[in-house]
Amino acid sequence: MxxxxxxxxxxxxxxxxxxxxxxxxxxxxxxxxxxxxxxxxxxxxxxxxxxxxxxxxxxxxxxxxxxxxxxxxxxxxxxxxxxxxxVPRRSGAASTAAAGNDITAPMPGTILKILVDPGDCVTAHQPLIIMESMKMEMTLSAPADATIRQISCHEGELVERDATLATLERSE
Amino acid sequence: MFKKVLIANRGEIAVRVAHTLREMGITVVAVYSEPDAAAPHVAIANEAHPFPGKTTAETYLRADLIIDIAKQSGADAIHPGYGFLSENADFARSCQKSNITFIGPTPESISAMGDKITAKKTMQNANVPTVPGWSGDNDAPIATVQKEADKIGYPLLCKAAAGGGGKGMRRVDKPEDLEQAWQSAAREAASAFGDARVFLEKYIENPRHVEFQIFGDNEGNVVHLFERECSIQRRYQKIIEETPSPALSPELREEMGDSAIAAGKAINYTNAGTVEFILAPEGQYYFLEVNTRLQVEHPVTEMTTQQDLVRAQILVAAGQPLPFTQSSLQQTGHAIECRVYAEDPANNFVPSTGKIVAYQPPQGPNIRTDSGVTAGSEITVYYDPMVAKLIAWAPTREQAIAGMTNALNNFVILGPTTNIPYLRRIINHLEFAKGNTHTHFLTEHTIDASPPNPPVEAYIAAATSKQSTTTSASSTQTVDGDTPWHTLGPWRVA
The missing domain is CATH 2.40.128 (Lipocalin)
Incomplete structure (x- = not known):
């Protein structure tokens, strides 16, 4: 075997x-x-x-x-x-996504606040989205200097784990 | 004495309360949400009533439904556990109105302490030391908040008046961060407690969290059952607790114990409560809050005092005097508790949901596991991801750490990822061994959270693994696992 x-x-x-x-x-x-x-x-x-x-x-x-x-x-x-x-690609999806161009939900929860708009230039670690899961707030920040291409969620929305919330384009 | 008691809770605390009720010959009434229909807290009950729904708002927070169920089933009393409705004065009052005993303090004590701003003033009047701060005003313009913050000085804390467990609390290091922290704390407070009021407090650097278990009865007696140190916290959530605190001299213990009793007497406290202090590195201590409920970490006190706190709660609620006096209480040995969470420390501590496919709590004469799950249980997003509390007792702290390490090594949980390896690394950290603990231990010391590479035997075990069916998953369950918190016997140490 x-x-x-x-x-x-x-x-x-x-x-x-x-x-x-x-x-x-x-x-x-x-x-x-x-x-x-x-x-x-x-x-x-x-x-x-x-x-x-x-x-x-x-x-x-x-x-x-x-x-x-x-x-x-x-x-x-x-x-x-x-x-x-x-080999499923799911394991570690949240961390690879953080290193890539998408901001994904690390866990299921509710979007509380979207702090940026499409077209905004953001700097590394700048807070982008605040979500809540299990009654705890969590801030999702930019992994690097980037421009916001798209916001794929709205405030109050209930999102699943790994859902794409925003798409970034990294600055060179 | 009560004949029938409803437990308005779920998980490990509902199981733990049920054990004592059953030992006392009291009929146990459980309530359960849809996902909890087969949960251990239902399995241990004599009678169980469903809630329609899944979320906590639809279920365990439904005060009206709980009182209806208590009336229907003929329960004499309700034990609220911790969390949910345990510190809800309106709920305690509704119980009174329906002639059902609320097993806990009076609604007046809960209100007096539920509001942290009022609590602080009460304690100042009772000569209990408190942290300097500003009592807050949500309608005040941000400029006023800024001005009050400047008076206190940075760093400082924004705290929710109705807060607890770190929810609605933010540390602020510089003035430009104040506005966002103030608003974020208010939002989280509104969502978690339905009360957006926030206040400011000076931030004490590297303090220890030292709390005293107090107990009062209807004859005005208030005693303390010594301290618990709960300094090991992550994002203000306690994860490891112990007693005695390595930081207290007998003199300081006596002084803080006296303050804890003074705090209890100031609010005519009855039943079980906890007076929380922060202890600055220089030995100065400040009142933080009174938790008007049984604490998550109460087992370490039970292990070192040989008392059953739930039993004492029931006796006092039934109008009997305290089953102990201050002079009859003794601290024996050392106990440590670790909170086992379904979460992934290597992935930013994201809660790990899914089915528990194998579950075997560790065993041993001085090991106690309070758990609310079993093989087949599902960890969902609806509830707290704590799966169990592991408690180890030994004559000395060093031996208790060794006992806990061994227990963590023998705790089988398969399915969701847990923080067990992370807990093991903390309690085996050199500074933890020395007793050099403070509330920022986990940010000051880097605890490796990465999973190790599998050893050769792990590959071999994986290669032997056969497709599991639901029944084979539960067959790995030990007999003890079926009643996760088996009996009170084994941990009543001599």
Whole structure:
């Protein structure tokens, strides 16, 4: 069984292959992760939960798989993986958008105030839009010096996460 | 004693109150919104009544519906929990009118303290130290606000008169920022509390937040149950609380405790309340506010005093005297609480919504988890994204930090991203270990919020993962997880 995995903190795909050489000892597995081979004991204690032992080191895990998306809790850390055939572009959308030309809603909420108009020249960190989510106000600011091309929301509007609120054109 | 009590709340606090009610043999009535139909606070109730709708305004804030449900079900009393209607004097008064006991202070105490401007004046009269400031006037031209601000000096704070939890509060460093902060605070206050009044207060640099738990009964007794330090805050929201405070000498504790009692007596306080102070680095302390409710962080007090504060609330509300006296109360050991939020610290702490697909709270003789979710629960935009409170007790602070670290390491939550790794980095920060905490700890010290690269075993676990069904997700749930706040027993430490 071979799986190619990516995670937001390690975007290069890593191939993981599980082989069970001895049918009489099904928990003994040869695992190839990238170009490294490991002898591993995998004891499953429940559906999608169990222990992984590598060189007597015990790692407790719980996983959840939903299509291409795999969630892993192991030794107190949580990780998100995607099987590589279909890497969704959604994860980190808010942060890449902030670096790009769109101002997007970091969470669902209500637009309280729009502080700029199309055509305005703005400077980096200048507040553009104030929105409210879960009763907290949040100011969305310009990522860089730019000109406002378009405002795609209006005050009082309820917006979804990642909705485009404004389009900027960066100054050279 | 009450036979039936309605809990006008949701989440972990509704579950926590229900546990004590059930232990006291009192029938528990729950109320729930549409998204909460299968929530743990409903599961633990004897009787549950739905609200039509999802938003808090349609549901847990509907004072009229809650009183109707209480009457219909024959409840003798209502426990408001914290948030929602807990500090709403009109609600407390409506309960009185309907002959239903409001488990909390009198409407008069709530009004006296709900308005921070009036509260400050009352405390000045009771010789409780307060922060210099201006009581504000929303109709005043901005020039007047500017002039008052200049008198106080910068930096200063714009604060909502009806505020709490940092909502409607803005720090202002220079005069040109005042107008926007003043208006923004007023807008947020109007939206969160329906009251736009804002006032100004001198900003104390790098203070600690130290609060005292007080308790009053109908015979005029007021005692304090020592302090809680809640200095670790992000955007004015407490995220880690502990007791005792590493900053208090026995003398200062006694002095502040006396001030807390004086504050309580000044407003004829009954039931559970919290007197919040800010403690300047030089040791001078100032009254901040009285929270006329059970606090989110009350478990650290319970763990170190071996008292059940909800039980005491119920006894006092039923007209009985306090179950403790000042001299019978002792602080034993050290307790720390971490608030576990469904949020993404690496992405500007954006709330992380979605279904919790696996949930196993940590266990141990000195670990307590108060949670309002379980496997299968959905974190929605409608409510606060706090999923659980984790509390660790130990004989010393150092051991409590170690116990908390271990508990955080063993808290399984899959689905929404949580702040667990962030909490772990804070409590293991060198300055936290030294007790050098203040309310700007998280801005002064950079806490790495980036997710680590997955280790090899994480890749292996991922590769073993099989398509999950709803049932397999809940099968990772432990028995303890079904009743997240299992019993009062394990944390009643000797």
């Amino acid at each position: 071979k799986t190619k995995l990516t995670s937001p903190s390690a975007p290069d795909p890593v191939a993981v292959e599980l082989q069970t050489p001895n049918p009489n000892a099904p928990t003994q597995t040869i695992v190839t992760v990238g170009d490294q081979q490991h002898e591993v004991d995998i004891e499953s204690t429940a559906a999608n939960a169990g222990l992984i032992r590598i060189n007597h080191q015990v790692h407790r895990y719980v996983t959840h798989r939903d299509g291409d998306r795999i969630l892993v809790w192991i030794d107190g850390q949580s990780f998100k993986f995607n099987t590589v055939n279909n």
